[in-house]
Amino acid sequence: MSPFDRPTPEEHAELLAQIAPLPLRGRAWPRWIGAIAWIFMALIAVRLFIVLQLTPDIALPLPVVASLVVCFGALLWMSWHMWTSVTEISDWGIRQSWISRREVSWADIQSTKFIPQLASKKLVCFVAKGRPVFFQAGSRELQTAFAHISLVYRKKT
Known part of the structure; x- marks a missing residue:
């Protein structure tokens, strides 16, 4: 067998x-997992906005900002799929x-x-x-x- x-x-x-x-x-x-994912996305978005508002003399280099934006987009995409x-x-x-x-x-x-x-x-x-x-x-x-x-x-x- x-x-x-x-x-x-x-x-x-x-x-x-x-x-x-x-x-x-x-x-x-579960809906609560999706809600937590969206809460984290909101917190990351606020932090990303703050980082992008830095003055030019202490701002992050453009490649770092671009990679942060791409990573944030990927997290948004995953959160969307978790929700739907x-x-x-x-x-x-x-x-x-x-x-x-x-x-x-x-x-x-x-x-x-x-x-x-x-x-x-x-x-x-x-x-x-x-x-x-x-x-x-x-x-x-x-x-x-x-x-x-x-x-x-x-x-x-």
């Missing part, structure tokens, strides 16, 4: 019945909108691991080829579904 024996069709059907109705959609990140990202569990598999789309079909999942962290509950899906795929659950329904998926698709020993 391989440690990556997939669930039987009956076990998979029972799993989908447990997490029904499908598709199940929810925030990928959605995770979906469907008959096809699991998808999450993120900076790059994350998705894995049920047929590709070899095993899973549920990681209950403080900030975000995660499901790691190990696939036959390639790197593991990480999904976040920001809602109670998704967290419960991730726990059920992890039990059915856990690595068998």
Whole structure:
């Protein structure tokens, strides 16, 4: 028996019945995490504004200012994706909108691991080829579904 024996069709059907109705959609990140990200962005913006208002004799060199602005833009982009990202569990598999789309079909999942962290509950899906795929659950329904998926698709020993 391989440690990556997939669930039987009956076990998979029972799993989908447990997490029904499908598709199940929810925030990928908890709202409070997104709010904290935006608060930090506001604090960084205020500090960046203060730095840019310095007199020319004590101002930062232009390449340093440019790199600060680029880094701030990247943080804004990540904060936006944290705020708007959605995770979906469907008959096809699991998808999450993120900076790059994350998705894995049920047929590709070899095993899973549920990681209950403080900030975000995660499901790691190990696939036959390639790197593991990480999904976040920001809602109670998704967290419960991730726990059920992890039990059915856990690595068998």
